[in-house]
Amino acid sequence: MLVEDGEFIVETGSDAKESWTGPEDHGYAALRKELEANGTVVPQGGKRVFTQDYVFKSPSAAGAIIQGRNTNxxxxxxVEGTSQTYKSWEQSQLEQFTSDEL
Structure with missing residues (x-):
């Protein structure tokens, strides 16, 4: 996932779980069905793959579609190659911005 200008972008070729295992009445379940129906997420070798970049409104929405269940x-x-969470990274960016402004 990329973060650009406050948008959460899952890139073409990214993998997703083969099926939705979360509650069927959850809003992300409906979004996943929509992405599968319109060809944005397609089956490939026991998983799903994004056929185009897709912009999500939140990191949780992107995570839910990829994991096939609700997620935080x-x-x-x-952060790639680390154990730093998005939340921690975001906080460090805010702190850096704030200290740069002082």
Whole structure:
């Protein structure tokens, strides 16, 4: 996932779980069905794959579609190659911005 200008972008070729295992009445379940129906997320070798970049409104929405269940995106997303959560990274960016402004 990329974060650009406050948008959460899952890139073309990204993997997702094969099926939705969360509650069927959850809003993200409906979004997942929509993305599968319109060809944004397609089956491929026992998983699903994004056929185009897709912009989500939150890290939790992106995480839920990829994991096939509800998820807390601020804690489940990690900075690549580290164990730093998105929430921690976001806080460090805010602190850096704030200290740069002083």
């Amino acid at each position: 995106g601020t804690l489940d997303w990690k």
